[in-house]
Amino acid sequence: MTNIPKSHPRYDSLVLRERLVAGYNDGIVATQGLIAHGRGEMFYYLLGERTTKEARTAERAAAALMLLAKNPVISVNGNVAALCPGEVVRLAEVTGAKIEVGLFHRSDQRVAKIQAVLEDHGAKDVLGLLPDARIDGVDSMRGLCCGDGIHSADVVLIPLEDGDRAEALSRMGKKTIVVDLNPLSRTSRSGTVAIVDEVTKALPEISLFAEELEDDASEQDRLLTNYDRDANLQAVMNVMQGNLGKLG
Numbered sequence: 001m002t003n004i005p006k007s008h009p010r011y012d013s014l015v016l017r018e019r020l021v022a023g024y025n026d027g028i029v030a031t032q033g034l035i036a037h038g039r040g041e042m043f044y045y046l047l048g049e050r051t052t053k054e055a056r057t058a059e060r061a062a063a064a065l066m067l068l069a070k071n072p073v074i075s076v077n078g079n080v081a082a083l084c085p086g087e088v089v090r091l092a093e094v095t096g097a098k099i100e101v102g103l104f105h106r107s108d109q110r111v112a113k114i115q116a117v118l119e120d121h122g123a124k125d126v127l128g129l130l131p132d133a134r135i136d137g138v139d140s141m142r143g144l145c146c147g148d149g150i151h152s153a154d155v156v157l158i159p160l161e162d163g164d165r166a167e168a169l170s171r172m173g174k175k176t177i178v179v180d181l182n183p184l185s186r187t188s189r190s191g192t193v194a195i196v197d198e199v200t201k202a203l204p205e206i207s208l209f210a211e212e213l214e215d216d217a218s219e220q221d222r223l224l225t226n227y228d229r230d231a232n233l234q235a236v237m238n239v240m241q242g243n244l245g246k247l248g
């Protein structure tokens with residue numbers, strides 16, 4: 001990896017880029033994943049590159065939803081595996097969720113490499129290599145999934161997911177938790193809970209909240225009742241708009 005000086009004002013952002021480039025060179029990240037990351041960076045810049053209070057509200061609701069789920073599954077793609085494999089494994093442990101590799105640009109080789117990265121970070125029983133079911137209404141390789149995993153899940157966490165697949169999962173009656181820095185994306189607008197935050201920040205926050213809420217079922221209910229996705233996304237847009245106004 002390139003040696004990035006800690007004193008660089010945008011050190012954190014450059015470290016994430018380096019992780020993605022390393023993931024790309026290792027065959028974990030798809031070429032298109034690099035483009036998607038650039039789009040995420042742009043929205044993160046507009047947010048001031050920080051976790052907003054709106055994101056924390058959504059992350060708390062996400063923790064509650066995962067704890068209340070009977071069969072939660074975390075879907076992992078190349079970017080997520082390159083950026084924060086350890087955080088995925090920890091969240092799965094804290095919430096009792098399964099992990100399934102779900103790729104938009106699928107190849108068996110890439111699935112196997114992502115599985116190996118997750119296992120290196122302590123994951124057991126990673127699903128995805130032998131898909132035996134389909135996401136209804138999603139064509140070809142993009143629709144493949146596991147009967148024991150995403151297909152039978154009641155709650156699916158889909159960080160950095162494509163809008164088409166996110167919408168299809170909702171149509172199948174699943175509750176979805178999406179992590180996407182673009183509050184305008186179809187993904188954000190179709191999630192049961194939509195978290196507008198950088199994924200390496202969002203997953204540890206959900207884990208922390210899940211640990212906090214674990215034994216408090218009434219608080220879990222209260223958080224979900226009070227969470228309003230569209231109002232939350234509008235508040236995030238207002239933060240971005242305010243930051244743009246300051247530049248003008």
Ligand code: ATP
Nearest residue numbers: 036037040160162163180181182185186187198199
């Ligand atoms: P959609 O398909 O949902 O309408 P899209 O086609 O623009 O939107 P995709 O490329 O399918 O989006 O998915 C990638 C999304 O993930 C982008 O919206 C991007 O903003 C977001 N993203 C990229 N990197 C990160 C990151 N590190 N953390 C959070 N979100 C990210």
Ligand code: MG
Nearest residue numbers: 161162163164
């Ligand atoms: Mg898309």
